[in-house]
Amino acid sequence: MPATDESALALAAQLRALSDAELSALLGAREVRGASIKDFFDLADALLDPDSIQLALGRLDRSALVTLATLSDSDIPVTAQDAAALVTARGAASAAVAAHLAAAARMALVTRADDRYAVPTAVAQQLKGWPALGLPTLDELQATPASAALVPVSQTEVRVTDAGSAEHAFATSTSIVELISELQHESARELARGGVALPDSKRLAASMGVDIERVPELLDIANRAGLVALDSGRWMPTSASADWLSGSSGQRWARLASAWLERLPADIRVILGHRAHAVWGDQLQEYVDWLFPAGGEHMRERVLIYTRDAQLLGITSDHVPSTPGTALITEGPETAAAAMVALFPPEVTQVYLQHDLSIVSPGPLAPAVDARLRTMADVEGRALASTYRVSTSSIYRAMAVGETVQSIRKFLSGISLTGIPQPLEYLIAEAGNRYGLVRVAAMDGGRASVRSTEESMMRTLLVDHGISSLGLTRVGDRLISRFDQELVFWSLSEARYPVTAENANGDVIVLKRPTAARAAPAETVDTTASLIERLRLGSSSDPDVTGAAWLLRQLDVAIKGKVTITVTVQLNDGSTTDFQLEPASVAGGRLRALDRKADIERTLPLSKIVSVSSAR
Template sequence: MTTTLALAARLRELDDAALVGALHRRAYRRTGVSDFFDLADALLDADSVQRALVPLDRPRLATVVVLGRAPEPLSAEEVAARLAAEPATAGIAVDAVTAALEDLTGLLLAQPADGDPRRFAVYDAVTAQLDAWADLGIPSPDELLRTAPPPALAPVPDTERRFTDRLAAERAFEAVTAVSELLAELAREGARRLQKGGVALPAIKRLAEAMSVDAELVPVALSAAERAGLAAVDDGMWLPTDRAASWSHAPTPERWRALATAWLEALPDDVRSLLALRSRAAWGESLREHVAWLHPAAVEEAQERVDAHTRLADWLGITAHQAPSTAGAALVEQGPEAAAAAMAELFPAEVDRVYLQHDLTIVSPGPLAPEVETRLRGIADLESRALASTFRLSAASVDRALTAGETADGIREFLSSISLTGLPQPLDYLVTDAAERHGRVRVREAEGTDGARSAVRSADGTLLRTIQVDQALGSLRLSQGGDGELLSRFPRDVVFWALSDARYPVVAEDAGGREVILRRQRVARARAEAVEDRDAELVARLRTAEEEAGDDTGERWLARQLDLAVRSRSPIVIEVAMPDGRVVDYLLEPTGVGGGRLRGRDRAADIERTLPLSSVRGVRPAP
């Protein structure tokens, strides 16, 4: 029998790191736990055991059934032999059983046998809980063993795979594009995260418009970006991370690989193994049917978990209509490198030349090379994004580029270098005019000036009056200062960005009147959050209690062992020191402790024995 006594002894012997790690995987009551016996009681409570059993897959549950029915501990080879004869686990490998035994041991549902760590047994409370499943409407132990898995599906035919690959490549390209636009928009203006975890509806609409997708796809793209480490929440705002900049400059296949890698790494081990086995077959309803068989005690939860991963896979082009693409199959079978190579063959070639048109639009005949697109987006506004994208140059976009550090000559040189149609005259005039207008409004620090912290200056009085009455700038509380000057109680940088967002030709100055380039800090910074570890605190408290007990620890441990054995009527082996110095083992079923003596029935001799507690040297669970 493997009882609470055995678990208490095991918990006491585990090192702190192993014990805390095991407790992290269990749900149990912490109230009233003052020693390792109380902790063992809590872990073997019916509710705690049920919570640990429900998420397990069928092979692990079947392993529990086999161990629970065995009269003695079994090795992995013996468990595998018994499982191989059952329809549910026919042909199971010893390695798979070994992994299951390690997992069950780590969950504190089973433990190695005394004296032979290669053999295992489950705790009696675990077997009892599993036996009660039929009354709870959950498959019984017999059903767990006898229900065979659903039949495997035929692989997707090669003729269908060609269409699947074409559609998957389109979706993959669209996904990369959507995440790119998402990060660009978050860099321009972050999105506030709601307390319940979602994003506010106005932000969803703004992001959807920037990404050119339906609103329901924004959370999908945000999830993909977060998993890839490209977006994170900082101070309640969704913002791009430091990694987003290098990702945005990478070729399209490399960007897709990062998203696909994050998807793969987020898969739980059981789901990854399942998808790898079905990498050539459809992942639709048949996969949900198999998941229902694999997790018989948590069907809906398991299906929802898998559905979340397969929906994202379809959006990323890993599958198309739930059929794995060539790249998707390579991803789960061989890894991201092979998948990216397969997908790269299907992506359209990138271009580094565009058409500059007289109406100030810029048309790319294909996906732009990242380094070209990044700089072009700093100069022009994106109007439409597809395989052939359209940008528009305007006075505001050129002014924005000049504010960011570009020069008029640099803009002309860049546009000429990527143009297939030369530099149209209207475009040249626009750049010249914007450069002449740039800097007509200047913002500097103004400390000590009637409480003002910044000053806005311009030689154009009409422009200055327009700024003062602009309702979009009302929050700056601009007031008239000296000649050609407005004052604000807000810092220079705040005033500068407000004027820039309102599309005024503004520059920032330092105290000496020199132009300075300001950059918005719209990057999420990693912050270590203090997380309370209640399991570690509990283990530390139990260890401290034992240390404070000092020399009494051994006596208290013995007393608790005997008390637990008496209450549970569990057979135990008592080690008794004899007058001649020998230590004799007695297999007893204890009936009481009192007056310094232990009473119990000796099973071997079939007699009642009374033993002095002073002679008891140790107690261990009966084999």
């Protein structure tokens, strides 16, 4: 078996030949921390560390492990065809051997040179030590059958499963509507250690009508779908959320389900794809434990996260794939959405306006109607039949986003099955008369000013503890804040004042609610890019820059490990020849090495050495 240093030598050369994209993928897959890595030899050493190797082996399925373990028994590098023959000789399936070797090379679990593959000594030793870790031997990898038979879904369960999945899907979509609506009123703070601050979590849970433990799960689903995003440490709706809120129930669910499918890792997608018609739950988990024998808690957690969200989205119900869920995995979001819409209760577009200022929907309200109604009424209860309530402050809120008395009356008349009751007519008229009593303008320097024609209103603004954070101070006939117009306007609006925004000429303007600028996590330092840059600077492929340093580093590794290497030397006539040497020392610009084949000591000028590689 080759020596460990020889493996490092071969691996370092392989790593050096990778593109930046390939290096980035490798560093991410192997979870390399690059603080102490200065060149490709350091990287090779890090990748050949036993803990790093075990982590990587945990990402391989049983079939790939059989290929790797079989190849580790070979004393010489072999082609993919030869490796397939070795696997076949052991009685295992060999159809995917080439793909397994390519994947293992991308993970730096094998070295490749001239289309021949070899397993580094450290990887082979780790595999041989598996029994001591309670993991299977090569023979056990081949011989042990799947630990749990897959239980097919019976046709008698389909109706119950689909009814349950539709209920989950509708509830989750509705909860995310409430999440976005609440974040439109007030963003939520993300803690530095991760997770939403407790007061905000309680507020969001109450708004969505769910247990507080469910908040991070629903927030994750909404974030994955690009509907909310972190912006300066605050969770806010994105610009895409407006279109989602006005879409149909089927369109809403399709976006959430599509995001779930798109984020599925390739290995889990294959597993679920093969089991789109089978019970998941414990049977699926036992199968995953068998398929990834070294995957351990890592694989269990990954599968749990995606199957948990599948349950919330109605892709499964009680761990059984639903008709829409099966269609999503096997045919795609469009077919799945059509299947889910058929299970949803029919939407309604008209409501009952009541004398007590409440609004009752006799069924699930069409999203476009619901989205607009929310601008002028507060949601009191969300279910298949929802209730809303109109108030003076809710009418102010509608006017703040551009509604008028006339547009509110026209909309409510159009959706009402009972006309507009007199108390509601009076409320709308009264709110319209008072709206704009408080006006916010922008000043030079980015500050805002507030004015009102009623002196009593000005005094109220000054003593209201609910808006004290605005720091309003009296200057003549105005109140001045150190904050900008948008922040002051929306703060007063949320405090239920009849506030409007105005420009420098005193004309009323409509301000848009702030949304997150992008549906992406906050930027972080790209340590992978920094590491790749450091590797390139330390081991440039340009011989005029660091070619000599690379050569000396290779020779140093070979000398310390007493490794036999192939040294290619340029002769005086311009041709080259190879020597199989065991380097002894480098001094005075010359390599002294033992040629065991000729049983002589050779001294070669470093300037004549073209390349160094592992002995073949």
